Amino acid sequence: MAEASVTLTVNGREVSATVDPRTLLVHFLREQLQLTGTHVGCDTSQCGACTVHLDGRAVKSCALLAVQLEGADVTTIEGVGGPDEMHPMQTAFKENHGLQCGFCTPGMVMKGIDIANRHAAPDEATIRRELEGNLCRCTGYHNIVESIAAGAREMSG
Amino acid sequence: MSERGHIPESRQREKPRADLKWIGKSMKRVEDPRLLVGKGVYTDDVNLPEMAHAAVLRSPHAHARIVSIDVSKAAALPGVLCVMTGADAAAVCDPLPTWASPPVLQPAIAHERVRHVGEAVAAVAAEDRYIAEDACELIEVEYAPLPPVVDPEEALASTGDAVLHPDRGDTNIALERKLTFGPVEEDFAAADLVIERRFRWPRSGGQPLETVGAVASYDEGSGRFTIQCNTSMYNYCGWMIADTLRVAPHKLNIVPTLAGGSFGSKMFVHKVPIIAAALARAAGQPVKFMEDRIDNTTSCDNHASDRVYYAKLALKRDGTLLSLKTRIIDDYGAYFQFGVGQHGNALSQCVGPYRINSVEVDLAAVLTNKCQQGAYRGFGSEVANFVIERLVDAAADELGMDRIALRRQNFIQPDQFPYLIPTGNMYDSGNYQAVLDETLKLADVEHWRAKQAEARAEGRHIGIGIATCQERSVFSATEFWMWNLEPGVEWTSSPDGVSVKIDPTGKAFVTLHSPFWGNSPETVAAQVLAEQLTIDPADIEITYSDTDQGLNSTGPGGSRFTVMVTGAIVGAAGKIREKLLRIAAHLMEADVRDLALEDGAVHVKGVPDMKMSIAELADKAHYYRLSMPDDLDLTSGLDATYVYDHPVTTLPDADERHMGIFYPIMGHSCHIPVVEVDIETGQVHFLHYAAVHDCGTMVNPMTLEGHIRGGTVNGIGTALFEEFRYDEAGQLTTALWTDYLIPTIKESPADIVVGHVETPSPFTEYGVKGGGEGGRMGGPPAIAAAIEDALKPLGVTIDSLPLLPSRLRALIREAQAKQA
Numbered sequence: 004m005a006e007a008s009v010t011l012t013v014n015g016r017e018v019s020a021t022v023d024p025r026t027l028l029v030h031f032l033r034e035q036l037q038l039t040g041t042h043v044g045c046d047t048s049q050c051g052a053c054t055v056h057l058d059g060r061a062v063k064s065c066a067l068l069a070v071q072l073e074g075a076d077v078t079t080i081e082g083v084g085g086p087d088e089m090h091p092m093q094t095a096f097k098e099n100h101g102l103q104c105g106f107c108t109p110g111m112v113m114k115g116i117d118i119a120n121r122h123a124a125p126d127e128a129t130i131r132r133e134l135e136g137n138l139c140r141c142t143g144y145h146n147i148v149e150s151i152a153a154g155a156r157e158m159s160g
Numbered sequence: 161m162s163e164r165g166h167i168p169e170s171r172q173r174e175k176p177r178a179d180l181k182w183i184g185k186s187m188k189r190v191e192d193p194r195l196l197v198g199k200g201v202y203t204d205d206v207n208l209p210e211m212a213h214a215a216v217l218r219s220p221h222a223h224a225r226i227v228s229i230d231v232s233k234a235a236a237l238p239g240v241l242c243v244m245t246g247a248d249a250a251a252v253c254d255p256l257p258t259w260a261s262p263p264v265l266q267p268a269i270a271h272e273r274v275r276h277v278g279e280a281v282a283a284v285a286a287e288d289r290y291i292a293e294d295a296c297e298l299i300e301v302e303y304a305p306l307p308p309v310v311d312p313e314e315a316l317a318s319t320g321d322a323v324l325h326p327d328r329g330d331t332n333i334a335l336e337r338k339l340t341f342g343p344v345e346e347d348f349a350a351a352d353l354v355i356e357r358r359f360r361w362p363r364s365g366g367q368p369l370e371t372v373g374a375v376a377s378y379d380e381g382s383g384r385f386t387i388q389c390n391t392s393m394y395n396y397c398g399w400m401i402a403d404t405l406r407v408a409p410h411k412l413n414i415v416p417t418l419a420g421g422s423f424g425s426k427m428f429v430h431k432v433p434i435i436a437a438a439l440a441r442a443a444g445q446p447v448k449f450m451e452d453r454i455d456n457t458t459s460c461d462n463h464a465s466d467r468v469y470y471a472k473l474a475l476k477r478d479g480t481l482l483s484l485k486t487r488i489i490d491d492y493g494a495y496f497q498f499g500v501g502q503h504g505n506a507l508s509q510c511v512g513p514y515r516i517n518s519v520e521v522d523l524a525a526v527l528t529n530k531c532q533q534g535a536y537r538g539f540g541s542e543v544a545n546f547v548i549e550r551l552v553d554a555a556a557d558e559l560g561m562d563r564i565a566l567r568r569q570n571f572i573q574p575d576q577f578p579y580l581i582p583t584g585n586m587y588d589s590g591n592y593q594a595v596l597d598e599t600l601k602l603a604d605v606e607h608w609r610a611k612q613a614e615a616r617a618e619g620r621h622i623g624i625g626i627a628t629c630q631e632r633s634v635f636s637a638t639e640f641w642m643w644n645l646e647p648g649v650e651w652t653s654s655p656d657g658v659s660v661k662i663d664p665t666g667k668a669f670v671t672l673h674s675p676f677w678g679n680s681p682e683t684v685a686a687q688v689l690a691e692q693l694t695i696d697p698a699d700i701e702i703t704y705s706d707t708d709q710g711l712n713s714t715g716p717g718g719s720r721f722t723v724m725v726t727g728a729i730v731g732a733a734g735k736i737r738e739k740l741l742r743i744a745a746h747l748m749e750a751d752v753r754d755l756a757l758e759d760g761a762v763h764v765k766g767v768p769d770m771k772m773s774i775a776e777l778a779d780k781a782h783y784y785r786l787s788m789p790d791d792l793d794l795t796s797g798l799d800a801t802y803v804y805d806h807p808v809t810t811l812p813d814a815d816e817r818h819m820g821i822f823y824p825i826m827g828h829s830c831h832i833p834v835v836e837v838d839i840e841t842g843q844v845h846f847l848h849y850a851a852v853h854d855c856g857t858m859v860n861p862m863t864l865e866g867h868i869r870g871g872t873v874n875g876i877g878t879a880l881f882e883e884f885r886y887d888e889a890g891q892l893t894t895a896l897w898t899d900y901l902i903p904t905i906k907e908s909p910a911d912i913v914v915g916h917v918e919t920p921s922p923f924t925e926y927g928v929k930g931g932g933e934g935g936r937m938g939g940p941p942a943i944a945a946a947i948e949d950a951l952k953p954l955g956v957t958i959d960s961l962p963l964l965p966s967r968l969r970a971l972i973r974e975a976q977a978k979q980a
Contacts, residue, residue, distance in 0.1 A: 032290075034203075038198070041200015044369040046452050046454075046896075049896075049898060080198035081198045093196040103679065105192075105200050105418070107369050131905050133905055135904055141866070142870045144908045145869050145911065157766050
């Protein structure tokens with residue numbers, strides 16, 4: 004099978020790789036770069052567990068091919084903050100019990116940061132409208148909305 | 161001993177207290193940091209050197225004979241390491257583990273016959289998943305279709321080619337049993353009124369975001385398998401996996417990974433690890449098999465109760481409930497993993513919170529061409545809640561009584577606990593009036609009744625529903641007794657263990673013997689051990705054992721974890737505390753009875769300055785044997801294990817008059833949703849939702865509320881949207897999440913107002929009760945009642961779920977036609 008090469012920036016580092024052209028971005032991140040914080044949930048772009056940032060905007064990495072990303076800037080959950088220096092959005096999820104099993108969480112955090120980047124002080128209706136494409140089976144969403152509101156406040160403050 | 165059995169003495173050691181420091185606090189979760197930064201290791205995050213990837217070819221037919229399979233093209237594809245058909249698998253594996261006796265034989269990969277769409281027909285291991293899936297497409301299978309059996313009531317009469325397992329006789333009835341508890345016929349004869357209804361409970365499932373997976377390796381040198389997997393119950397019955405793989409149980413180590421949610425669906429995962437392990441042995445290198453979504457929805461243990469009820473409730477004209485009779489047809493799908501355990505479960509609380517004198521259950525478990533049943537939040541008891549609540553609503557309507565008043569009249573009273581219900585199960589404690597009163601307060605029913613009247617005047621349809629539901633917790637293996645026609649599993653133990661050690665520097669280590677399932681096991685363990693040893697939770701590290709190191713532990717499921725691990729930690733911490741005090745007494749030349757453990761140090765009572773910290777004592781315990789008493793039983797170090805048995809169970813009656821006590825730690829909830837139904841579109845909007853739960857002493861109100869809200873939204877999914885729907889040909893038309901409608905944020909109420917009542921259990925440590933499943937146990941009947949109330953002007957009756965807009969529109973059209 005023909006292989007293709009791609010050069011992009013992931014979490015601030017330039018990465019050049021050879022990929023099977025059909026490789027999805029999420030598999031490229033997980034399998035080739037070992038960035039396993041980005042998860043695969045539904046396979047059909049319903050759940051948003053695979054959400055990453057592409058040039059600063061939240062996208063579902065199961066709906067993109069790695070070869071589409073020549074020159075792109077990708078950020079995954081690993082690029083957002085580590086356990087000792089969490090991003091305010093990560094801290095807000097901890098403080099507001101915005102996660103249970105944690106599987107949707109990286110996607111929710113990435114989406115939450117994106118919402119906060121585009122809305123200075125998002126109200127509940129805005130957060131709920133924006134979160135339509137991210138599924139959580141554990142929390143009933145209540146605390147996720149609280150977390151994102153708190154994280155956004157912290158980010159703008 | 162009465163007809164219903166006897167109640168043993170409580171073995172509770174720790175009473176609930178007001179002065180607890182950690183139990184009862186909304187401590188932030190220990191699990192969170194690694195999950196938040198993308199460093200939690202779920203099964204799919206495990207990568208081993210030389211690891212291959214598996215994919216599975218699945219049956220497109222509901223029911224067919226496999227005439228031939230040609231794997232030659234697949235095997236020849238570059239990058240393919242191994243292709244395994246059903247025949248190949250049968251040569252190296254026995255049938256999958258089952259609790260049904262006589263068993264319904266289930267192969268890991270279908271052999272000669274497929275019995276449902278999605279059943280595995282062949283498995284491939286390849287260098288990567290993409291190649292493995294390419295190879296599946298190259299496998300050529302010829303099928304000879306057989307008649308599909310889809311309707312459970314038609315399955316009662318199947319014969320000939322429509323029989324799925326001819327080795328069990330010319331029938332698709334896997335098991336049929338009638339059980340009678342108490343004087344049912346006399347009670348029906350004494351009744352003034354019998355409410356009769358047919359209910360249909362739909363097949364739905366846990367649908368966690370993470371599917372099931374396994375990474376298996378086989379070491380030829382030692383002949384041992386290692387399987388990393390997001391399963392549970394491995395330290396209870398993981399050896400059954402070894403049996404299927406035809407190795408001795410000590411030649412298999414199951415290592416738990418984090419699970420990205422379960423809700424019951426990963427209770428005893430067997431197909432995936434066995435396929436991965438069989439491939440790893442055949443390929444000679446480690447294999448990862450991670451289900452994709454279709455693998456999971458069509459073929460894992462993700463489908464739950466799928467029942468038809470013909471129910472009768474006998475009562476007096478004054479509203480006194482007397483007796484309950486149900487004929488149940490449950491569609492188990494093609495296999496029978498847990499037997500009819502879901503019905504044993506339902507009998508733990510089938511009379512709800514009400515005084516009902518007798519019960520009859522006439523059950524037919526049928527086999528159809530669908531995925532087999534497994535477990536989902538409630539494990540069948542949530543269906544019993546729906547049935548009894550709908551019957552009580554119908555009875556109130558029939559009598560012209562208020563639905564709330566009829567409930568109050570029949571509640572078991574606070575002074576009647578512990579209370580044995582007709583099936584023999586015990587309700588340990590409760591205060592149903594208090595829960596109802598608190599919910600009515602939070603729901604502000606008066607306000608919504610006024611709104612409802614205003615809306616009706618405008619031609620709008622607002623409805624208020626109520627359900628007062630049991631929330632059984634802490635299952636016991638003795639519930640299994642009615643699973644089988646022939647003697648099968650007759651276990652009476654269902655414990656959970658823990659290992660605790662304090663290292664020489666005073667840090668604490670807890671090893672749990674059951675997995676992270678998406679709940680908060682580390683937080684619970686840290687809070688309880690901190691309470692017991694008066695230490696800081698930040699000084700406690702929590703890990704999970706594999707089966708090599710494991711103590712007998714049943715694992716989470718049946719809302720067991722918090723109660724059982726609390727009990728195990730109390731046991732282990734007690735041993736450590738005793739040793740600390742003994743060492744301190746020796747070193748401080750004091751009498752043990754004069755010492756107290758407080759704030760992380762042992763001190764002489766009344767002399768706060770005479771003290772030694774746990775770290776100082778741990779140092780002595782580890783390194784200064786010659787400073788210790790010269791007793792043989794006083795060994796160096798500071799550690800303890802404890803296996804905590806179920807706090808209260810009894811044996812089932814030999815004459816089947818009752819099932820014994822098997823699910824006794826009885827929580828309770830009241831749900832009051834307020835909905836508006838748009839009768840033009842059939843859409844349901846939540847205007848308000850109040851849920852009050854009594855889960856005894858709360859260990860962590862924050863995480864409990866998380867369970868309640870999340871479980872309630874699961875209940876909304878069951879009530880309004882979710883169904884594994886098979887068409888007449890046995891095709892699953894809702895295999896993907898494009899069609900199987902999990903509630904998104906748009907369908908979830910903006911706020912579920914949660915309240916608590918705490919009626920401590922007299923049987924468990926600190927009085928804790930389980931609360932993992934309650935939201936889904938209370939939501940569906942309450943939502944059905946609210947919708948029925950909204951549509952009261954049209955005379956619509958709700959007796960089946962899910963209430964999709966199309967279904968509601970059909971009911972509304974029917975009602976309008978009748979009115980016209």
